[in-house]
Amino acid sequence: MHVLGCIWYKITDAEKVWIPPKDFIYAGNPDIYQFWYKESSSMRERYLTTLYCAVLALGGNEMGPRTELEILVIFSIMFALTFYNAYIFGEVTVLW
Numbered sequence: 001m002h003v004l005g006c007i008w009y010k011i012t013d014a015e016k017v018w019i020p021p022k023d024f025i026y027a028g029n030p031d032i033y034q035f036w037y038k039e040s041s042s043m044r045e046r047y048l049t050t051l052y053c054a055v056l057a058l059g060g061n062e063m064g065p066r067t068e069l070e071i072l073v074i075f076s077i078m079f080a081l082t083f084y085n086a087y088i089f090g091e092v093t094v095l096w
Contacts, residue, residue: 001051001054001055001058002054004057004077005050005051005054005055006050008053008054008074009047011070011073013036014069016036017067018035018065018067020035020049020053020064021056021061021062021063054077057077057081059085060078060082
């Protein structure tokens with residue numbers, strides 16, 4: 001999850017237009033909150049938010065990609081995590 005969080009952070013940090021799902025309500029108002037401004041959020045908050053989103057991606061949660069690169073990356077991540085989920089559920093079924 002750490003690696004996925006770091007990948008998502010690096011991808012979204014490139015263009016700084018991604019809005020975390022918890023902040024979708026601010027999408028139309030740039031004066032209220034900007035995730036990428038250092039005054040509004042610390043590096044720790046940005047890391048924890050992307051780590052949280054990586055964990056949610058394991059369950060297929062909406063990540064809110066804004067650019068084509070973000071869409072491609074999150075599609076790849078979620079596609080891989082789908083197989084990971086299938087593996088986990090398969091192993092649990094065998095143990096049952």
